[in-house]
Amino acid sequence: MASTVTTGGAAAAGPPPVKRKSLMGTRPWVALVFLLPALVLLGSLVLYPIGYTIQRSLFDADNSAFVGLKNFGEVFTDHSNLTAVKNNAIWVVIAPVVATALGLIFAVLTERVSWGTAFKLVVFMPMAISMLAAGIIFRLVYENDPDRGVANAVVVGIHDTFAEASAYPGARPRPNADLAPSAGGSFTTKAQAQPGTAAALPLIGVPQNKLPGDTQDAKAAAPAADGGVSGTVWLDFKPGGGGTTGAIDPGEKALPGVKVEAVKDGKVVASAKSGDDGTFALPASAAGARLRLPSSNFATQYNGVDWLGPSLVTPSIIVSYIWMWAGFAMVLIAAGLAGVPRELLEQARVDGANEWQVFRKITVPLLAPVLVVVLITLMINVLKIFDLVYIIAPGASQSDANVLALQLYLKSFGGGNDQGVGSAIGVLLLLLVLPVMIFNIRRLRREARR
Amino acid sequence: MRTFSTRAHNHQARTALAVVAAAALALTAAGCGSDDKKDAGPSSGAPSASSSGLQLPDLKGQKLEVAAVWTGAEQKNFRGVLDEFEKRTGAKVTFVPTGDSTSTFLGTKIQGGAPPDVAFLPQVGVLHQFADKGWLKPIGPEAQAQLTKNFSKGWQDLGAYQGKQYGVYAKAANKSLVWYNTAAFQQAGVTEPKTWDDFLKAAETVFESGTPPVSVGGADGWTLTDWFENVYLSQAGPEKYDQLAQHKIKWTDPSVKDALTTLAGLFGKKDLIAGGQSGALQTDFPKSISQTFTGTPPGAAMVYEGDFSAAVISSSTKAKVGTDAKVFPFPAVGSGKPPVVSGGDVAVVLKDGKGAQALLTFLASTDAAQVWAKPGGYVSPNKSLDLAAYPDEVSRAIAKALISAGDDFRFDMSDQAPAAFGGTKGEGEWKDLQDFLVKPTDVAGAQAKLEADAAKAYKN
Numbered sequence: 001m002a003s004t005v006t007t008g009g010a011a012a013a014g015p016p017p018v019k020r021k022s023l024m025g026t027r028p029w030v031a032l033v034f035l036l037p038a039l040v041l042l043g044s045l046v047l048y049p050i051g052y053t054i055q056r057s058l059f060d061a062d063n064s065a066f067v068g069l070k071n072f073g074e075v076f077t078d079h080s081n082l083t084a085v086k087n088n089a090i091w092v093v094i095a096p097v098v099a100t101a102l103g104l105i106f107a108v109l110t111e112r113v114s115w116g117t118a119f120k121l122v123v124f125m126p127m128a129i130s131m132l133a134a135g136i137i138f139r140l141v142y143e144n145d146p147d148r149g150v151a152n153a154v155v156v157g158i159h160d161t162f163a164e165a166s167a168y169p170g171a172r173p174r175p176n177a178d179l180a181p182s183a184g185g186s187f188t189t190k191a192q193a194q195p196g197t198a199a200a201l202p203l204i205g206v207p208q209n210k211l212p213g214d215t216q217d218a219k220a221a222a223p224a225a226d227g228g229v230s231g232t233v234w235l236d237f238k239p240g241g242g243g244t245t246g247a248i249d250p251g252e253k254a255l256p257g258v259k260v261e262a263v264k265d266g267k268v269v270a271s272a273k274s275g276d277d278g279t280f281a282l283p284a285s286a287a288g289a290r291l292r293l294p295s296s297n298f299a300t301q302y303n304g305v306d307w308l309g310p311s312l313v314t315p316s317i318i319v320s321y322i323w324m325w326a327g328f329a330m331v332l333i334a335a336g337l338a339g340v341p342r343e344l345l346e347q348a349r350v351d352g353a354n355e356w357q358v359f360r361k362i363t364v365p366l367l368a369p370v371l372v373v374v375l376i377t378l379m380i381n382v383l384k385i386f387d388l389v390y391i392i393a394p395g396a397s398q399s400d401a402n403v404l405a406l407q408l409y410l411k412s413f414g415g416g417n418d419q420g421v422g423s424a425i426g427v428l429l430l431l432l433v434l435p436v437m438i439f440n441i442r443r444l445r446r447e448a449r450r
Numbered sequence: 451m452r453t454f455s456t457r458a459h460n461h462q463a464r465t466a467l468a469v470v471a472a473a474a475l476a477l478t479a480a481g482c483g484s485d486d487k488k489d490a491g492p493s494s495g496a497p498s499a500s501s502s503g504l505q506l507p508d509l510k511g512q513k514l515e516v517a518a519v520w521t522g523a524e525q526k527n528f529r530g531v532l533d534e535f536e537k538r539t540g541a542k543v544t545f546v547p548t549g550d551s552t553s554t555f556l557g558t559k560i561q562g563g564a565p566p567d568v569a570f571l572p573q574v575g576v577l578h579q580f581a582d583k584g585w586l587k588p589i590g591p592e593a594q595a596q597l598t599k600n601f602s603k604g605w606q607d608l609g610a611y612q613g614k615q616y617g618v619y620a621k622a623a624n625k626s627l628v629w630y631n632t633a634a635f636q637q638a639g640v641t642e643p644k645t646w647d648d649f650l651k652a653a654e655t656v657f658e659s660g661t662p663p664v665s666v667g668g669a670d671g672w673t674l675t676d677w678f679e680n681v682y683l684s685q686a687g688p689e690k691y692d693q694l695a696q697h698k699i700k701w702t703d704p705s706v707k708d709a710l711t712t713l714a715g716l717f718g719k720k721d722l723i724a725g726g727q728s729g730a731l732q733t734d735f736p737k738s739i740s741q742t743f744t745g746t747p748p749g750a751a752m753v754y755e756g757d758f759s760a761a762v763i764s765s766s767t768k769a770k771v772g773t774d775a776k777v778f779p780f781p782a783v784g785s786g787k788p789p790v791v792s793g794g795d796v797a798v799v800l801k802d803g804k805g806a807q808a809l810l811t812f813l814a815s816t817d818a819a820q821v822w823a824k825p826g827g828y829v830s831p832n833k834s835l836d837l838a839a840y841p842d843e844v845s846r847a848i849a850k851a852l853i854s855a856g857d858d859f860r861f862d863m864s865d866q867a868p869a870a871f872g873g874t875k876g877e878g879e880w881k882d883l884q885d886f887l888v889k890p891t892d893v894a895g896a897q898a899k900l901e902a903d904a905a906k907a908y909k910n
Binding site: 144145172174204205206207208209210235236237238239240241242303306308309393394395396397398399410413417 | 875
């Protein structure tokens with residue numbers, strides 16, 4: 001793709017017409033007239049902006065005072081700029097390599113299957129979506145709420161398959177009651193359980209409609225006859241307020257199915273589950289023990305991974321980029337693959353090479369020029385990445401996901417209004433792209449000569 | 451989206467998500483539904499001189515252009531006001547939406563030599579900047595007369611710069627409101643709290659009842675700045691508020707420490723915030739509102755934000771404002787008065803002329819406010835406006851709180867600050883308060899960061 005464009009450009013404005021001019025007797029001014037539109041466009045849309053940006057980067061925010069290289073000094077000392085540089089480096093290394101590798105795998109694999117074209121079509125489809133739309137899609141994919149974000153729905157789904165959900169997530173003991181939080185998210189009584197008196201274990205923070213459907217009102221437990229310990233676990237909150245805290249008021253609901261452990265010297269000596277009316281009974285061995293409600297009753301729901309949090313935000317955005325551009329890499333590589341002589345592959349197979357060896361030793365080396373084109377195109381593309389980061393990163397972690405192009409925008413227009421520093425970042429970006437461009441142009445020249 | 455973003459912060463629109471886009475669609479649809487009341491408004495007004503004695507010149511054949519940020523329902527409601535003006539004067543008025551960045555839009559228009567006749571500016575800072583550059587024309591004597599008659603001094607001064615009156619705050623926002631889910635309050639048996647301590651106590655009781663108490667839209671930094679401003683205005687008082695807004699006192703001031711400590715009393719208690727701190731940080735403004743009014747139990751019982759929240763409630767939830775969703779003024783902190791933090795859009799003249807001045811006169815009049823108030827979603831700082839003009843109980847209460855604050859109200863502090871500090875996603879005050887939400891124990895650290903960012907943005 002890149003090469004066609006360049007040859008086309010060379011035919012219009014490059015050296016060949018100049019040579020032909022004298023041969024065909026074309027007057028210089030005619031050539032100039034024909035060149036003029038291209039020159040004017042290039043000059044006004046490319047050269048002038050570059051020149052102006054360089055000039056602007058040497059002036060202060062108001063464009064009133066010449067400040068020399070001070071703006072560049074700020075670019076290299078400001079913390080957020082350095083984060084942007086660091087993230088850009090991560091992007092340039094990871095994104096093109098992974099996208100190209102995936103594209104290569106897709107291209108080689110789909111070559112063999114009959115529905116390869118259909119597969120290619122699907123993989124290429126994200127390319128038809130604008131960066132903005134892709135950003136919004138992935139913003140939703142990474143949504144934290146498992147009911148909204150696909151990524152977390154998958155993670156939570158897998159987690160919940162292996163871990164049992166607790167009965168009353170988020171419940172807490174009534175503050176200032178005998179029951180108090182203890183180590184590991186469990187709740188333990190301060191007093192020791194006395195046989196003959198009913199223990200009260202009041203909990204709060206459970207929504208009424210999250211109770212099992214047929215929940216009964218809580219009942220005070222009858223003292224156990226055999227010297228055992230009895231008590232009630234209940235929701236110490238009366239709908240509409242009122243009621244005495246720590247006491248079972250009429251209308252307060254029982255909490256059935258809560259595990260109660262009797263703990264003596266850190267060892268569980270007995271355990272029971274609360275019944276439908278919230279009461280439980282422990283054997284005589286529990287006398288004098290502290291009652292503990294283990295954390296398994298209350299473990300809060302697993303909420304999945306914080307995809308767009310400070311630590312994962314850049315990898316998450318890179319994944320969305322790869323989703324978009326792996327198709328592009330695949331299509332170019334597949335085109336290259338079509339040009340690889342079949343005989344060579346056949347020959348290698350006849351010589352006894354297995355498929356992996358054919359891939360490693362024949363296909364990849366033959367494809368090397370295409371791979372380089374894809375890598376370089378993606379690198380240039382990634383250096384100026386802006387939209388995905390701007391859209392996907394939420395405000396709280398935007399500074400952790402920052403890249404140079406975004407920082408350029410933020411500094412120049414997004415509040416900072418310092419177009420001096422913004423231009424300096426622009427110049428820096430240009431300098432970073434230049435080596436890749438020069439490499440690309442040289443390579444094209446070499447190819448053209450061949 | 452625009453409907454609430456502009457009243458809140460211009461910049462908020464940039465945080466647009468797909469969710470929000472969807473909400474905006476719903477919002478527009480809702481707006482269409484509500485405007486059938488509008489047609490009744492203008493037709494009742496008599497041409498030229500009206501009951502209030504407002505005199506408007508005959509402007510037959512004149513063309514005017516008005517630029518403001520409003521879209522959707524808000525634009526439609528404002529169109530009703532313009533229609534009334536057209537009817538009374540015979541002028542033809544076109545409305546131009548400015549897009550998110552009002553100052554940039556107007557700046558390019560002015561420099562290009564084709565400014566609209568009248569524009570609405572969303573921030574005080576922009577008014578000062580434009581007046582400083584000489585882009586604004588002072589208002590005429592007729593408009594000044596209406597302004598003096600209908601507006602308290604505080605609102606007049608907001609539209610003035612260096613002793614000259616440039617603008618009329620025709621539209622205000624009350625940003626000191628706590629919306630609550632009546633069902634959740636009933637379930638918990640709590641009533642509207644009047645003080646911060648009662649507020650926390652009520653939150654505690656609501657938590658005990660099994661409903662997460664307070665929804666905080668921490669994904670949008672501006673909601674956090676509004677939280678801080680309310681607490682600070684009530685606790686430290688209007689004088690300190692003004693000083694801090696102009697960065698005459700530093701963010702390391704003890705008063706800031708007190709306000710942040712007060713705020714940490716809420717933000718620091720995981721149980722009191724819907725989803726805990728990390729959950730709040732991922733809740734954007736529309737979601738913070740909608741989750742408060744969906745589900746049983748709802749995602750939260752209370753949510754703090756300005757009057758524009760009503761638009762989100764009616765567009766993205768099934769709750770009805772006034773029955774399912776009610777509102778109480780932001781509680782007073784300590785010994786202070788209940789705060790009234792406001793926002794608003796100021797009408798200014800960019801191209802002098804009889805028509806532009808007449809329009810400003812009209813906008814400053816009670817007649818215009820009456821037409822504007824009728825469809826709802828609008829609060830006027832016009833003290834002469836009869837509260838009966840508002841369509842429902844809730845908007846009446848909101849307007850009453852704003853008017854009765856007299857000159858004790860204060861304009862949104864972050865809207866007065868340079869945009870780099872008070873109005874940029876992921877930077878300055880927005881980001882620092884988000885960090886504070888995650889780590890409410892580190893008051894001193896938050897202060898230090900706020901001061902460092904403020905010093906950089908204010909350049910002093």
